[in-house]
Amino acid sequence: MLKGMPPSESPDWTLVVPVKTLVAAKTRLSEAAGPHRAALAVAIACDTVEAALSCGPVARVVVVTGDPVAAEALAGVGARVVGDPEAGLNAALRHGAGEAVRLAPGDAVGALQADLPALRPAELALVLAAAAEFDQAFLPDAAEVGTTFYGTRPGVPFTPGFGGASRDRHLRRGAKELFLTGADSVRRDVDTPGDLRAALALGTGPRTRAVAWLIGMRSPERRPPGD
Numbered sequence: 422m423l424k425g426m427p428p429s430e431s432p433d434w435t436l437v438v439p440v441k442t443l444v445a446a447k448t449r450l451s452e453a454a455g456p457h458r459a460a461l462a463v464a465i466a467c468d469t470v471e472a473a474l475s476c477g478p479v480a481r482v483v484v485v486t487g488d489p490v491a492a493e494a495l496a497g498v499g500a501r502v503v504g505d506p507e508a509g510l511n512a513a514l515r516h517g518a519g520e521a522v523r524l525a526p527g528d529a530v531g532a533l534q535a536d537l538p539a540l541r542p543a544e545l546a547l548v549l550a551a552a553a554e555f556d557q558a559f560l561p562d563a564a565e566v567g568t569t570f571y572g573t574r575p576g577v578p579f580t581p582g583f584g585g586a587s588r589d590r591h592l593r594r595g596a597k598e599l600f601l602t603g604a605d606s607v608r609r610d611v612d613t614p615g616d617l618r619a620a621l622a623l624g625t626g627p628r629t630r631a632v633a634w635l636i637g638m639r640s641p642e643r644r645p646p647g648d
């Protein structure tokens with residue numbers, strides 16, 4: 422059932438952000454990042470969460486991680502951090518969603534990937550407003566193969582299907598694919614050096630920019646302040 426919801430009744434959102442243990446994180450960036458790979462993974466996740474917390478409809482961010490270094494850094498930018506059940510990505514997301522519902526039973530719940538360092542709060546707000554029109558909705562990644570956001574309305578079962586070709590999986594499960602202009606930063610996930618260059622071209626948060634500088638990747642321009 423996909424009922425419309427008047428904008429005045431748009432819900433607040435609790436976003437769940439999964440962060441893998443750092444020794445296993447961002448392995449496709451190993452060669453490019455060398456000894457800075459873990460620092461890059463933390464920087465990307467912190468920039469993502471900081472931007473998400475600056476988005477009006479986002480009431481809170483729950484980070485799921487079993488990594489103490491990541492946990493401390495992400496708590497430092499304002500996330501509530503819960504442990505990882507160590508049963509894979511979707512189990513981690515469901516665990517975080519359980520915490521979200523305990524904290525705020527009336528909120529919509531969204532899963533947001535941790536690797537969106539160019540995330541713009543205003544673009545995320547567009548995605549959340551569009552998602553609130555449907556029981557479950559998702560946003561495909563820039564490559565149109567994976568997913569960067571999956572969300573459910575308050576009270577709707579949260580059944581994320583991330584991993585690999587998750588766009589098709591979410592479609593098959595009946596989630597509404599969101600077709601939006603002006604949401605590039607929410608789709609720009611970073612898995613490869615090419616993705617990182619693309620994110621730097623959009624304009625990342627400061628932590629990602631600093632580590633990218635260290636590994637010899639220069640940001641072509643600075644993002645406008647406050648955006």
Ligand SMILES: Nc1nc2c(ncn2[C@@H]2O[C@H](COP(=O)(O)OP(=O)(O)OP(=O)(O)O)[C@@H](O)[C@H]2O)c(=O)[nH]1
Pocket residue numbers: 439440441442445446447448449450485486487505507508509510513534535536612
């Ligand atoms: N908490 C948690 N997060 C996970 C888990 N598996 C993956 N993730 C996160 O889910 C997102 C996508 O994960 P992957 O693409 O598998 O891993 P990655 O670190 O982005 O990159 P690669 O190592 O290059 O595959 C990233 O934000 C990961 O941190 C898990 O078991 N637990």
Ligand SMILES: C=C(OP(=O)(O)O)C(=O)O
Pocket residue numbers: 562566567568569582583584585586587588610612
């Ligand atoms: C897990 C996913 O992302 P990626 O492996 O591209 O980070 C996904 O898109 O479902």
